[in-house]
Amino acid sequence: MSVYEAIGGAAAVDAAVDIFYRKVLSDERISEFFDTVDMAEQHKKQKAFLTMVFGGPNAYTGKDMRSAHAGMNLTVVHFDAVAEALVSTLEDLEVPQGHINEIVGIALSVKDDVLNV
Amino acid sequence: MCEIYFRRSDDQVERVSLSQGETVLNGLLNRGVEVPYGCLTGVCQSCLLRSTDSEIPEESQKGLSASQKKMGYFLSCCCRPKQAMIVSLSNLFKKETSQVLEKEILTDQVARLRISKALCYRSGQFLTLWKSQDVARTYSIASHPSHDDFIEFHVRLYDNGVFSPWIFDGINVGDEIEIQGPMGECFYNANGKDQPMLLSGIGTGLAPLYGIARDALLSGHTGRILLLIGSRTKQGLYYEEELKALQRDYPQLEVKFSVSELDRDEAATKSHSRDIYSYAKVLMPDLAGAKVFLCGGESFVRKMRRQCFLNGANMDDIASDIFLCFPS
Structure with a gap:
C-alpha cells in the first residue's frame, strides 16, 4: 500500500490543503509566492502539490x-x-512519523528541480 | 488565424475567420453575426455559446459550473481558440420578460428596483438585466423567492454609466424589462444551521447579503449571523431601518456598519468603526467552522477573503461575488 493510500487518499489531501495553504500564507519567507489574485487557483495548485508529495x-x-519554478530565484530557504509547512501540517493531522518521513522523501526528490540547479 | 463555424441551424452554417488573438465573440460581431453579450469580462454569461465537438480553450470556461463545462458551454468573450471550432448559440438561459413593479430612490446613490417574478432563483444569485439589444448589466438579488412576490435589486448610480442612470431616470413602473439567469453560487445552503455566518460587503454588496441573511433566517438558521457592511461615507449606507427590523425579529442576527471616511464629530463619538477588516476581526475573531459570504469590489473581496481564510475559515466555506464597475 502506498503512503497516499495509507493516510487516506484524496480525503487526506482535502483535510491537509487548507491547513497547509494557511501555513505558507502566514510564513513571511514564502508568502509572496502564494499570495496571488486568484486564491482559488492557488488553492488548486496546493492540492495538486500535496497529492504529488503524498505519492498519489x-x-x-x-x-x-x-x-x-524557473525564473523565481528560489533558494534553500524557500x-x-x-518543507516545514508540510511537516507541521502532517503533524497537526497526527500522521504517523513513518509516513511523514516517506512524504518528506518525495518532496526532497524534486528539490533540485524546484530550485532549478 | 483560425476558422469559426457558426451553426445557425442544422443546415445553415456560417464561416468566420478570426484574426490573431481575436475572441470568438468579437469575430462573430465584427462579421455581423448577432450574439448577445453583456460585460465582456467573463462574468455575466450573456455571451455563452456552445461547442460539442471542438476543443474549448480552458480560460473560456472559467467560472462555469461543472455541468455547463461538460455540456460544452463557453464564454465567447474570453475565447481565443488556437484551432477551428464549430459553435452554436446557447439557449441555456432564455431571456424572460418581466415588468417593473416598484422603483424607489433610497439615497442619491442607490435605487431599489422591484420587478415581477419571471423566473426562479436563490437569494444572492444574480441576473442579467437588458436595457436594449446590446446593453446589459448584472445585478444581485436581494429578495426571497418564496416570501416575496417580486425580484429586488439595489442599483448603485454611476453618473457616467450607460445603465444605472437609465434605472434612476429612464425606466418607470409598468415598463417591461428583459432579464436572464439566474447565475452565481453565492447563496445559503441549509446543511449547517448552527454554523456561525459572516456576511460582509461594501455598498450595494448589501443586496445579495440581505437576501442570503433573510434566506438563512427564514430557513431556521440558529447560529450567529454577523452582517457587516462597509461604505466610504455615511451617506453611502442605506436600508438601516429594514436591517434594524430584521434584527428585532431574529436575535441571532447582528448588523454592524463600517465607514472609512468619518467627519470629525462622527469619529469622536465612535458611532462607526473606520476599518472594516479590523472590525471584522474584532467582531468575529475565530472563523473556524464558519460560513463566509463576501460581496463587493475586487480589492475588498480579495483582502477580506485572505483574512477570513487566515482566521480559520475553510476555503470551500468562503463564497464571494465580485462586483464589476464598467468603464463607460
Whole structure:
C-alpha cells in the first residue's frame, strides 16, 4: 500500500490543503509566492502539490517542477520553509512519523528541480 | 488565424475567420453575426455559446459550473481558440420578460428596483438585466423567492454609466424589462444551521447579503449571523431601518456598519468603526467552522477573503461575488 493510500487518499489531501495553504500564507519567507489574485487557483495548485508529495496519482514530472519554478530565484530557504509547512501540517493531522518521513522523501526528490540547479 | 463555424441551424452554417488573438465573440460581431453579450469580462454569461465537438480553450470556461463545462458551454468573450471550432448559440438561459413593479430612490446613490417574478432563483444569485439589444448589466438579488412576490435589486448610480442612470431616470413602473439567469453560487445552503455566518460587503454588496441573511433566517438558521457592511461615507449606507427590523425579529442576527471616511464629530463619538477588516476581526475573531459570504469590489473581496481564510475559515466555506464597475 502506498503512503497516499495509507493516510487516506484524496480525503487526506482535502483535510491537509487548507491547513497547509494557511501555513505558507502566514510564513513571511514564502508568502509572496502564494499570495496571488486568484486564491482559488492557488488553492488548486496546493492540492495538486500535496497529492504529488503524498505519492498519489498526479501528472507532475521532474521537468514540470523545473519549468514551473524557473525564473523565481528560489533558494534553500524557500524550499525549507515549504518543507516545514508540510511537516507541521502532517503533524497537526497526527500522521504517523513513518509516513511523514516517506512524504518528506518525495518532496526532497524534486528539490533540485524546484530550485532549478 | 483560425476558422469559426457558426451553426445557425442544422443546415445553415456560417464561416468566420478570426484574426490573431481575436475572441470568438468579437469575430462573430465584427462579421455581423448577432450574439448577445453583456460585460465582456467573463462574468455575466450573456455571451455563452456552445461547442460539442471542438476543443474549448480552458480560460473560456472559467467560472462555469461543472455541468455547463461538460455540456460544452463557453464564454465567447474570453475565447481565443488556437484551432477551428464549430459553435452554436446557447439557449441555456432564455431571456424572460418581466415588468417593473416598484422603483424607489433610497439615497442619491442607490435605487431599489422591484420587478415581477419571471423566473426562479436563490437569494444572492444574480441576473442579467437588458436595457436594449446590446446593453446589459448584472445585478444581485436581494429578495426571497418564496416570501416575496417580486425580484429586488439595489442599483448603485454611476453618473457616467450607460445603465444605472437609465434605472434612476429612464425606466418607470409598468415598463417591461428583459432579464436572464439566474447565475452565481453565492447563496445559503441549509446543511449547517448552527454554523456561525459572516456576511460582509461594501455598498450595494448589501443586496445579495440581505437576501442570503433573510434566506438563512427564514430557513431556521440558529447560529450567529454577523452582517457587516462597509461604505466610504455615511451617506453611502442605506436600508438601516429594514436591517434594524430584521434584527428585532431574529436575535441571532447582528448588523454592524463600517465607514472609512468619518467627519470629525462622527469619529469622536465612535458611532462607526473606520476599518472594516479590523472590525471584522474584532467582531468575529475565530472563523473556524464558519460560513463566509463576501460581496463587493475586487480589492475588498480579495483582502477580506485572505483574512477570513487566515482566521480559520475553510476555503470551500468562503463564497464571494465580485462586483464589476464598467468603464463607460
